Amino acid sequence: MPEIGLSTPKIGLSTPKITPGNPKNHTWEPQITPGNPKKLHLDPKNHTWDPQNPPWDPQKSPWDPQKSPWDPQNPPGTPKSPLGPPTVAPGGSFPPRAAPGAPQNRGPPLTGGPPKFGGQRGDSVVLENVTPEGKELPGSLGRLMNPGHALEAAWLLLEFSGRRGDADLGARAVAALVEGPLKWGWDPQHGGLFYFLDADGHCPTQLEWSLKLWWPHAEAMVALLAAQRFQPRPSLVSQFLQLAQYTFDKFRDPEHGEWxxxxxxxxxxxxxxxxxxxxxxxxxxxALLMCEEMLDDILEGEKPPQ
Structure with a gap:
């Protein structure tokens, strides 16, 4: 075999001459003089703080504790809730639950004008982000939908409409915030509720959009039972059973408990x-507490008269 010799070519690297006038000289520092406003009380060589001439004079602080706007004897009051004072029994506990079949104490009735419930696209979607006027935003941010938030809002609005005595608002909440999100939010292939969706059917930009999270399913069970109690229909019962079956099969840990x-x-x-x-x-x-209470109410109401 012939001898093969490998030689490394000699490479010569030359360093350009750097002078104080050369802008490529990275060690060059601008001249700092007492008249230079960029000095900022620093020693340019040692970068030490000059305690004799600090930029902050503690004797001239703008804060005067004697003129503080805060009056400890008269602190700002807590804004009153528009829902009125909470119905709490003496001793700090909530009132006991009424007997099965008896009307629940849900606080004082609400008065005032009709609430603003701004639906989007004719209540066919529930958008996660809108303008302060309730209008749709452009782009993927404006098309974003979260079925869990819509369903959680549903039972809250049903509770609100019940206290107000507004049957029209309750019916709209069932259609737009319960039936709608369960229709477009349910995964037809694997079951369960998607975390995020795009109102126009595009792929959401959220990386976790296709995950199934515990809380939307918990809130959806509450929403379906609240809708059934408000407007009894066999379809709502069927959807609740399907959702509950998926939730307890998938999220519950049968070995160690919890979800x-x-x-x-x-x-x-x-x-x-x-x-x-x-x-x-x-x-x-x-969710489990509310579902148990609402199921008791629903089943008690379905019993034939004795």
Whole structure:
């Protein structure tokens, strides 16, 4: 085999001459003199603070504690809720639940003009972001929909309409905020509610859009039972049973209890954590309590007279 010799070519690198007048001299510093406004009381060589001439004079502070606008004897009052004072029994506990079949104490009736309920696109969608006037925003931000937020708003609005005695508002809440989101928010392939959707059918820009989260399903169960109690229909019962079956099959941990919070689109567990910065105990406990109470009311109302 012939001998092969490899030689590395000699490469000569020359450093350009850098002088104080050369703008490429990165070590060049502008001349700092006492008359230079950029001095800012710093020693340009040692970068030390000059305690004899600080920029802040503590003797001339604009804050005068004797002239503070805060009066500890008369602090600003807490704004009153438009829903009126909470109905809390003496001792700090909420009033006991009424007996089955008896009307629930849901606080004082609400008065005033009709509330503003701004629907979008003829109530066919529920947009996550709108202008202060309730108008649709341009782009993907304006087309964003969250089925969970719509369903959570549904039962809150049904509670509100019940206290107001506004049957028209309640019927609109059922159609726009319960039936609508369950129609366009349900995954027809794998079941469960999508986290985000685009109103025009485009792919949402949120990376987690196809995940199934615990709280939309918990709030959806409450919304369906609230709708059934307000406007009984067999279709609402069927949807509740379908949703509850998916929720308890997929989110509940049969071995260790509690609910998983985050599922992949196919229903498999994406994150095994039971709690974190976003998943607390709030949604599950409230939803289960409210569902049990509303189911008691619904079943009690369906019993034949004795």
């Amino acid at each position: 998983f919070g985050y599922l992949n689109r196919d229903g498999s567990v994406a994150l095994s954590i039971k709690g974190g910065p976003y998943k607390g105990c709030f949604h599950v406990a409230r």
